[in-house]
Amino acid sequence: MNDPADCAALHIRVPSAGGASSHILKESLMATETHVEELEHIEELDAIIAAGQGTAGALIPVLQKTQQLYGYLPQTALRRIAETLKIPFSEVAGVVTFYSYFTTVPRGEHTARVCLGTACYVRGGKEVLRGLEEKLAISPGDTTEDRHFSLEIGRCFGACGLAPVVMVDDVVHQRVNPNYINELLVQYAVRDDADETEEPS
Numbered sequence: 001m002n003d004p005a006d007c008a009a010l011h012i013r014v015p016s017a018g019g020a021s022s023h024i025l026k027e028s029l030m031a032t033e034t035h036v037e038e039l040e041h042i043e044e045l046d047a048i049i050a051a052g053q054g055t056a057g058a059l060i061p062v063l064q065k066t067q068q069l070y071g072y073l074p075q076t077a078l079r080r081i082a083e084t085l086k087i088p089f090s091e092v093a094g095v096v097t098f099y100s101y102f103t104t105v106p107r108g109e110h111t112a113r114v115c116l117g118t119a120c121y122v123r124g125g126k127e128v129l130r131g132l133e134e135k136l137a138i139s140p141g142d143t144t145e146d147r148h149f150s151l152e153i154g155r156c157f158g159a160c161g162l163a164p165v166v167m168v169d170d171v172v173h174q175r176v177n178p179n180y181i182n183e184l185l186v187q188y189a190v191r192d193d194a195d196e197t198e199e200p201s
């Protein structure tokens with residue numbers, strides 16, 4: 001996975017835009033010029049951008065914080081970041097599409113991250129991923145239509161002795177096997193249903 005935190009720490013040069021995916025994102029953003037989506041948390045976003053102004057290499061941290069704010073990177077926010085930081089929009093699009101960490105699609109209520117680090121991979125992580133893909137009917141990086149689950153791939157959560165590991169939100173599920181997947185998913189569905197039907201005290 002292209003993790004911006006890793007690359008930033010290693011001072012790897014930010015890629016310039018140019019691939020097909022960045023071209024698609026650029027086209028998409030151009031289209032929003034006639035239909036600017038409403039953006040919530042605008043003051044928080046402006047504060048995030050302002051903190052990065054005048055700082056070399058600020059783009060990735062600003063994008064990370066923006067994604068933390070919204071759960072994804074709204075197209076209008078990307079344009080605002082580019083304009084305010086005076087960075088060519090093509091460069092912003094290139095960074096967003098290069099790092100798999102970034103997403104321009106709203107994420108699900110829950111995010112399942114399947115570890116495919118070495119220990120998890122050799123102990124069946126790939127089969128666990130395949131099982132989740134089949135049950136959720138989505139691929140890594142995607143979100144179910146009902147926005148309940150997003151699926152991602154991770155590279156070691158520091159629990160190698162418990163491999164294979166799946167993290168759902170902040171909860172580590174250890175020694176997962178494909179037979180556990182139904183149980184895992186139902187567990188989250190049941191919990192949400194219980195929350196929704198809970199009587200106010």
Ligand code: FES
Pocket residue numbers: 115116117118119120121155156157158159160163165
């Ligand atoms: S390889 Fe999966 S937790 Fe370390």
